[in-house]
Amino acid sequence: MDQPSRLLLLVDVAELGSFSEAAKRRELDRSVVSKHIARLEQELGVRLLNRSTRSLSLTQAGQAMVQQGRELRDWMYHTQALAENLQQMPSGRLKVSAPGILGRCLGFEAMRRFRQHYPDVQVDLQLEERRVDVIGEGYDLVLRVGDLKDSNLVASPLAPNHLLIGASPAFIERHGEPRDLATLARLPALTFSSQQFQLDYLPYLDDQGREQKLPLNSQVRTSEAEVIKRGVMEGMGIGVLPAFAMYNEVSDGRIVPLMTDLALPEFGVITLLYPHREMPLRTRRFIEILREMVGSPPQWEARIPGFAEMYGKGAGGMGLAS
Numbered sequence: 001m002d003q004p005s006r007l008l009l010l011v012d013v014a015e016l017g018s019f020s021e022a023a024k025r026r027e028l029d030r031s032v033v034s035k036h037i038a039r040l041e042q043e044l045g046v047r048l049l050n051r052s053t054r055s056l057s058l059t060q061a062g063q064a065m066v067q068q069g070r071e072l073r074d075w076m077y078h079t080q081a082l083a084e085n086l087q088q089m090p091s092g093r094l095k096v097s098a099p100g101i102l103g104r105c106l107g108f109e110a111m112r113r114f115r116q117h118y119p120d121v122q123v124d125l126q127l128e129e130r131r132v133d134v135i136g137e138g139y140d141l142v143l144r145v146g147d148l149k150d151s152n153l154v155a156s157p158l159a160p161n162h163l164l165i166g167a168s169p170a171f172i173e174r175h176g177e178p179r180d181l182a183t184l185a186r187l188p189a190l191t192f193s194s195q196q197f198q199l200d201y202l203p204y205l206d207d208q209g210r211e212q213k214l215p216l217n218s219q220v221r222t223s224e225a226e227v228i229k230r231g232v233m234e235g236m237g238i239g240v241l242p243a244f245a246m247y248n249e250v251s252d253g254r255i256v257p258l259m260t261d262l263a264l265p266e267f268g269v270i271t272l273l274y275p276h277r278e279m280p281l282r283t284r285r286f287i288e289i290l291r292e293m294v295g296s297p298p299q300w301e302a303r304i305p306g307f308a309e310m311y312g313k314g315a316g317g318m319g320l321a322s
Contacts, residue, residue, distance in 0.1 A: 004072060006040040010048060011069035013037060014058055015136050025137065040065075073135070078278055090282035095124040097134075098143035101225040101245050102270070103127035105300070106143070110290050117289075121282050129194055129223065135275050140283045145242070146268035154277050158270045158290065159298040162311065164243045165202065165262075166255040171235040178259060181214050188237035190228040193221035202240055205263040205312060216240070229255075242267065243307065247300035257304070263312025 001009070012022040013033065023030040041048050048062035058066060080092070094114075098107045103125065111123050126132070134142050134153055145161050165184075167175075178184040184202070192199040200221065202214040219237055222228060225245055232239040232246075233254050239246075249255040272290070274283060293299070301307045 001036055003040065003043055006036045006043075007065065007069040008073060009033060009036055010040060010062070011066055011073060012136065013049070013056070014062070014066045015133070018056060074276070077276060080280060089120060090118045090280070090285055091120045092280070092282060093122045093124060094141070094282045094286055095126070095137075095139045096141045096143070096286070097126045097128065097132045097139050099129055099145060100127045101229075102143055102145060102242075104226070105244050106290065106293065110286065110293055113289050113293070114286050118282065118285060129196065131196070134273055140274060140280065141286060142273040144271050144273060153273045153275060156272045156274075156287075158272050159244075159294050159296075161267045161270050162243050162301065162307075162313070163203070163240055163264050163267045164246055164250070164304075164307075164311070165238060165240050165258040165264075166232055166246055166250065167238045167258055168233050168235045168254065169256055171232075171237070172256060172258075174235070181262075184238070184259060185214055186217055188219040189216040190220040190222070190231040190237050190239045191216055191218040192223070192225060192228060192241075194223040199240065203265055203267065205265055209263075211265050243304060244270075244298065244300040247303050251303045251305070257307075257310060260306075260310040 009022065009026070012025055013019060016022050016025065019030050019033045019037070022028075023033045026033070037049065044061075044065070046061040046065075047059050048065055050057045050059060096107065096111075104127065107125050107127065111125050114121070115123060131144075132139060132142060143158070167187075175187060176183075178187060181204075189200075198221075200216055200218045202216060204212055204214060206212050216238075220228075220231055225241055228239045228241060229246055229249065231237065233249060238258065243250075246255050250257060272287060279287075295302070297308065304310075307313075
């Protein structure tokens, strides 16, 4: 490993907070990471890290070197992007991250189309609920739903994210179709729950347009949206999911939208995140394919009959009394 590579390794250690985490990212042994940082300190003639049995902290020199390393990382990214953009066809590796169900709904088909057009690009598609470190983990593109906190990233909206309340025809036959919030709140529900986020309520807008939360009668909690959708189709309860997760099942009648006169707020935006505005050609082409697939309005909303008028999106949605 040369000195620039050791400098980039120092950035990983600083951003992740430990040798162990940096070793995991690089798929190295922890002792190897420690050895290279010690070698970098020897080469530069300064101490970069204060080490204790429980923590690491950067010295003043270490802070300066980490800033240099970040600038080197940015320079390398821009150099690679420039080189690829001068070519006729994209090449290299495209690394993409998306939440599980969004990745299954959009990511696979986008990857399939992309590979048809650009077979020289290797695609690494990671489906995971955690918020990845876009720059540190080397992602070219990340799809996210909801609020964004990454001020150092470039964000571009892909599509609105509208919710849908659904149940199976068999469930409605057993329990009846709810007409008010009190009835809806009593019905058994399948809800999303993870370490980072819980959606065990229904966000809705009252008659004054104020956002309210209706607690749901959660009987099944899961971190996998696909489980919620399958449970809804099996008649286990109602489910509240993004429209992109249920549009096929709604269009073929396996899931029926409930309380469509109830006004629901937009549940965040599906957003594309990438490290720099000057992106490689491979990233730009993948985004073009994604946007063509999604369309405006999003193709999943267009395939749900009458969805443009549901949940307050038409001329008059209204809050329903409990």
